[in-house]
Amino acid sequence: MRLADLFDFAWQVLRSSISRTLLILLAMGIGVAAVVVVTSLGEGARLYVANQFGSLGTNLIIVLPGRSETSGGMPGVLIGKTPRNLTLEDALALKRSHAIRRFAPLIIGAGDVRAGALSRETPVLGSTAELMDIRHMEMAQGSFLPPGDPRHSQPVCVIGAKVANELFGSRPALGEWVRIGDRRFRVIGILAAQGQSLGFNTDEIVIVPLAAAQALFNTESLFRILVEAKSREQIAAAKADVEEIVRLRHEGERDVTVITQDAVLATFDRILRALTLTVASIAAISLAVAGILIMNVMLIAVTQRRREIGLLKALGATGHQIQLAFFTEALLLALGGAVAGLAVGELGRSFAVQMYPAIPFQAPWWALAAAPATALLTAVLFTVAPARRAARLDPVQALSRR
Amino acid sequence: MIRLSGIARTFLVGGEEVHALRAVDLGIAHGEYLSIMGPSGSGKSTLLNIIGLLDRPDTGTYELDAKNVTALSDDELARVRREKIGFVFQFFHLVPRLTAAQNIELPMVLAGIDPAARRPRLARLLAEYGLEERAGHRPDQLSGGQCQRVAIARAMSMGPTVILADEPTGNLDRHTGQEVLGVLERVHHNGGTVVVVTHDPEIGARSQRRLRMLDGAVVADEKG
Ligand SMILES: Nc1ncnc2c1ncn2[C@@H]1O[C@H](COP(=O)(O)OP(=O)(O)OP(=O)(O)O)[C@@H](O)[C@H]1O
Ligand SMILES: [Mg+2]
Numbered sequence: 339m340r341l342a343d344l345f346d347f348a349w350q351v352l353r354s355s356i357s358r359t360l361l362i363l364l365a366m367g368i369g370v371a372a373v374v375v376v377t378s379l380g381e382g383a384r385l386y387v388a389n390q391f392g393s394l395g396t397n398l399i400i401v402l403p404g405r406s407e408t409s410g411g412m413p414g415v416l417i418g419k420t421p422r423n424l425t426l427e428d429a430l431a432l433k434r435s436h437a438i439r440r441f442a443p444l445i446i447g448a449g450d451v452r453a454g455a456l457s458r459e460t461p462v463l464g465s466t467a468e469l470m471d472i473r474h475m476e477m478a479q480g481s482f483l484p485p486g487d488p489r490h491s492q493p494v495c496v497i498g499a500k501v502a503n504e505l506f507g508s509r510p511a512l513g514e515w516v517r518i519g520d521r522r523f524r525v526i527g528i529l530a531a532q533g534q535s536l537g538f539n540t541d542e543i544v545i546v547p548l549a550a551a552q553a554l555f556n557t558e559s560l561f562r563i564l565v566e567a568k569s570r571e572q573i574a575a576a577k578a579d580v581e582e583i584v585r586l587r588h589e590g591e592r593d594v595t596v597i598t599q600d601a602v603l604a605t606f607d608r609i610l611r612a613l614t615l616t617v618a619s620i621a622a623i624s625l626a627v628a629g630i631l632i633m634n635v636m637l638i639a640v641t642q643r644r645r646e647i648g649l650l651k652a653l654g655a656t657g658h659q660i661q662l663a664f665f666t667e668a669l670l671l672a673l674g675g676a677v678a679g680l681a682v683g684e685l686g687r688s689f690a691v692q693m694y695p696a697i698p699f700q701a702p703w704w705a706l707a708a709a710p711a712t713a714l715l716t717a718v719l720f721t722v723a724p725a726r727r728a729a730r731l732d733p734v735q736a737l738s739r740r
Numbered sequence: 741m742i743r744l745s746g747i748a749r750t751f752l753v754g755g756e757e758v759h760a761l762r763a764v765d766l767g768i769a770h771g772e773y774l775s776i777m778g779p780s781g782s783g784k785s786t787l788l789n790i791i792g793l794l795d796r797p798d799t800g801t802y803e804l805d806a807k808n809v810t811a812l813s814d815d816e817l818a819r820v821r822r823e824k825i826g827f828v829f830q831f832f833h834l835v836p837r838l839t840a841a842q843n844i845e846l847p848m849v850l851a852g853i854d855p856a857a858r859r860p861r862l863a864r865l866l867a868e869y870g871l872e873e874r875a876g877h878r879p880d881q882l883s884g885g886q887c888q889r890v891a892i893a894r895a896m897s898m899g900p901t902v903i904l905a906d907e908p909t910g911n912l913d914r915h916t917g918q919e920v921l922g923v924l925e926r927v928h929h930n931g932g933t934v935v936v937v938t939h940d941p942e943i944g945a946r947s948q949r950r951l952r953m954l955d956g957a958v959v960a961d962e963k964g
Contacts, residue, residue, distance in 0.1 A: 343849045354837035649833045653847045654822020656815045
C-alpha cells in the first residue's frame with residue numbers, strides 16, 4: 339500500500355465518524371494545550387525571577403554576619419563565644435582584594451521621617467556612594483550620596499519617589515530638610531521610580547550616609563556588605579578573598595556568610611525548573627488519558643469493523659497492512675490533536691501575557707517539542723494492542739454472519 | 741490449475757470434532773465454470789475458503805498454478821490471494837464509507853498500484869460492469885444487484901486466476917439474481933475461471949460442471 343493511499347484510507351475513516359474523531363482531537367488537544375500553558379507559566383515565572391535578580395546588580399556578592407551553615411564545626415559557639423559583628427572596618431579591609439570592583443556597607447533600620455507637619459515611617463538605609471552603582475539605582479532628581487570617607491558623614495539624604503510624593507506632594511523636595519529621629523538631613527536626591535524588586539521597594543526608602551545611620555540606630559554592626567566582583571569570572575575569587583580577609587580580621591573564625599547572586603539565582607532557577615517540569619508532567623498525564631481514549635476507541639473500532647477487516651484480508655491485505663492502517667489513523671488523530679493543542683496553548687499563553695504583561699510567559703522549546711511528541715507516542719503505543727488484535731482476526735470468522 | 745488432494749478440515753465445537761471436509765480431492769482447470777451444491781453444513785463454504793486461501797486445511801496439499809501453497813506464511817498467502825483470488829460474498833461486503841469506485845479500487849490500492857495505473861483499469865471496470873453512473877455512490881445508495889456488481893468488479897480488478905462466489909445470489913430477488921449470474925457467466929465467457937456455491941438448482945444446472953457435496957465429501961462431479 340502506498341503512503342498516500344494509507345493516509346487517504348485513514349482520512350476516510352476519520353471523516354466517516356466525525357464525532358468520534360472530534361472527541362479524540364479534543365482530548366489530545368487539551369493535553370497538549372495544558373502542557374504548553376503550564377510550562378509557559380512556569381518558564382515565565384523563572385524568567386521573571388531571573389530578571390528581578392539581574393536588576394539587583396551584576397556580579398553581586400552579599401556578605402552577612404553569622405554562619406548560616408549548620409555543618410558541625412562551630413567551635414566558637416561550643417566554647418561560648420558570641421559570633422562577631424560585621425563592622426565598617428571589615429568592609430574597608432575588602433579594598434585589598436584585586437577581584438573586587440567596589441563594595442557598599444549597609445545598615446537598615448526603620449525611621450520616622452518628618453517634613454514639616456507630615457511624617458512617615460519608612461525603612462532607612464545607611465550606605466555609601468557606591469551603593470548606587472552596585473544596585474543599579476537611578477536618580478530622578480539631584481544626586482546620590484557624595485563619595486568620601488564613610489566614617490564621617492554629612493547631613494544629607496536621598497529619598498524614594500513615593501516618599502518624596504507623600505512628604506512633599508507636588509512641592510519640590512530637592513534642597514528641603516527632613517527630620518529622621520532627632521537628626522536633620524537635607525534632601526539632595528530623589529530616586530527614580532523602580533517599583534518592587536524582590537520584596538524590596540526602593541520607592542519607599544530613605545538613604546542616609548553610613549555614619550549617620552550608625553548614629554541614628556546606635557549600632558556599629560553592619561546588616562550586609564554588598565560587593566561587586568570585577569567580572570563574572572572573578573566572582574569566585576572575590577568570594578574567596580572576602581572570606582579570607584574577614585577570617586583574618588576575626589581571629590581565624592569563619593563567622594560570616596558569603597552568598598553570590600549567581601548561586602542564589604541558580605537555586606531559584608533549579609527550583610522553578612523542577613516545578614515547571616513537575617507540573618508539566620502532571621499535565622502530560624492528561625495526554626496518557628487521551629492515549630487510553632484512543633485505545634478504547636480503536637478497540638471498539640476493531641469490533642465494529644470486524645467485517646471490514648476480514649474483507650481487507652480477503653482482498654489480500656497482510657496483517658502488517660491492517661496494523662499500519664490503524665497506526666495511521668491514530669497518528670492522524672494525534673497529529674491533529676497536537677496542532678490544535680499547540681494553537682490553543684498559544685492562545686492561552688497570549689491571554690496570560692495580556693493579563694500580566696510584566697511576566698514573560700513563553701513555553702520553553704522542550705515543552706513545545708515534548709508535548710506533541712508525547713501525544714504521538716502515546717497514540718502509537720496505545721494503538722499497538724488494538725492493531726495487533728485486528729491483524730490477528732480470522733477472516734473467515736469475521737466475514738461469516740455467525 | 742487448482743489441485744486439491746486429501747484436503748481435510750476439522751473444527752472443534754464444544755469439545756466435539758466437526759468434520760467440515762473429509763479428504764477432498766479436486767482439480768479445477770483454467771476457464772472452468774463450476775458450481776458447488778449441497779445441503780447446509782455440507783462444507784461448501786469451508787471448501788471455498790480453503791481454495792481462496794482464507795482458511796488452511798488440517799491435512800492434504802493444495803497446488804495453485806502448479807505451486808504448493810499449503811505451507812505458505814500468512815503474509816505470503818495474503819499476497820497470493822491479492823494476485824490470484826477474487827471473492828464475491830452473499831452479503832456483498834462493501835466498505836460502507838467508500839464509493840463504488842473506491843470499493844472497486846480497493847484491491848489495487850492494497851497492492852500498492854500507482855494511481856496513474858489504477859485510473860484506466862478502474863474506468864474499464866466501471867464501464868464493463870455498467871457502473872459508470874454509480875461510481876460516486878456509496879453502498880447504501882445502491883441496489884442489491886448494483887452492490888453485487890460492484891463486488892464482482894472489485895473481485896476482477898486484479899485480474900485474478902479464479903473468482904470464488906459463495907451464494908452470490910442468496911441475498912437478491914430472483915430477477916436481480918439472474919442478472920448477477922449473467923455477469924458471472926460473462927466473466928467465464930471472457931476466459932475467467934469461476935466457482936459458485938449455490939443452493940439454487942436452476943443456477944447449478946446452468947453451469948458447465950456441477951459438484952455435489954454431502955457431509956464434508958464430494959459425492960458427485962458432473963460435467964456437460
Ligand atoms: N469456524 C467454524 N467453527 C466451527 N465450526 C465450523 C466453522 N466453520 C464451519 N463449521 C462447521 O463446519 C461445517 C461445514 O460448514 P460450512 O460453512 O462449510 O457449510 P456450508 O456447506 O457452507 O453450509 P451453508 O449452506 O449453510 O452455508 C458445519 O457443520 C459448520 O457448523
Ligand atoms: Mg456456506
